[in-house]
Amino acid sequence: MAGNTIExxxxxxxxxxxxxxxxxxxxxxxxxxxxYSGDKETLAYHLNLVLTxxxxxxxxHAGPKEPExxxxxxxxxxxxxxxxxxxxxxxxxxxxxxxxxxFEELEDRxxxxxxxxxxxxxxxxxxxxxxxxxxxxxxxx
Amino acid sequence: MNLVxxxxxxxxVVYVKEERLDAHNSAELKSAVQKLFEDGTKNVLVDLKDVRxxxxxxxxxxxxxxxxxxxxQGNLKLSSLQSQVKSMFELTRLHRVFEIFPSAxxxxxxxxx
Numbered sequence: 001m002a003g004n005t006i007e008x009x010x011x012x013x014x015x016x017x018x019x020x021x022x023x024x025x026x027x028x029x030x031x032x033x034x035x036y037s038g039d040k041e042t043l044a045y046h047l048n049l050v051l052t053x054x055x056x057x058x059x060x061h062a063g064p065k066e067p068e069x070x071x072x073x074x075x076x077x078x079x080x081x082x083x084x085x086x087x088x089x090x091x092x093x094x095x096x097x098x099x100x101x102x103f104e105e106l107e108d109r110x111x112x113x114x115x116x117x118x119x120x121x122x123x124x125x126x127x128x129x130x131x132x133x134x135x136x137x138x139x140x141x
Numbered sequence: 142m143n144l145v146x147x148x149x150x151x152x153x154v155v156y157v158k159e160e161r162l163d164a165h166n167s168a169e170l171k172s173a174v175q176k177l178f179e180d181g182t183k184n185v186l187v188d189l190k191d192v193r194x195x196x197x198x199x200x201x202x203x204x205x206x207x208x209x210x211x212x213x214q215g216n217l218k219l220s221s222l223q224s225q226v227k228s229m230f231e232l233t234r235l236h237r238v239f240e241i242f243p244s245a246x247x248x249x250x251x252x253x254x
Contacts, residue, residue: 020165042225052163052194053196106208108201108204109197115197118232
């Protein structure tokens, strides 16, 4: 997949009305991958979903210090490696402490991280001194 | 959120006239369905023909509606799922929970049985 190098760095207000915009950017990127051999429409949906879920997560954990916070999203594709990073400056949480959904019990919530984990190869959540980063990787093969 | 209600054979059909059912608008669907059951409606069909994209919040709103139906001795069924939307129900095992029909007409017929 040489030649498929894309880097998109976006900041949007941390409001749910921007979910659609971010999701559509993910879809458009998937459709532009000329050498991707899989089903591009399925990948487009999956990127839309992962970006939507990750941004909702960032909105939930954003800090209360300033009323107009932004969410930063970086999407990079180098050869067949896709990396999505979503930055928030909230309290953060240990992603490993979130259990998979209990399929026997009907909960309204708790499927977002499960969906991200199902559709991406690796998912890490880490903190640096000023923000939290949700990093998700996938091999585009 | 654009929701259109239509009553057919004692079934209230809620047509979700949105391309996305996500964290931005799903609370409105959740409230609308909750109100239907609270007002005494027994049979609710949510038709997703226009919905191209659903996220975990959208799925959660439908689960909430399903639980509302149970607590009011009612029924909530789904119709007209696009293939990508249906695959999200499968991934989260929710296709085992909901009764899902290819069209609103087939779902309405099923309510009569």
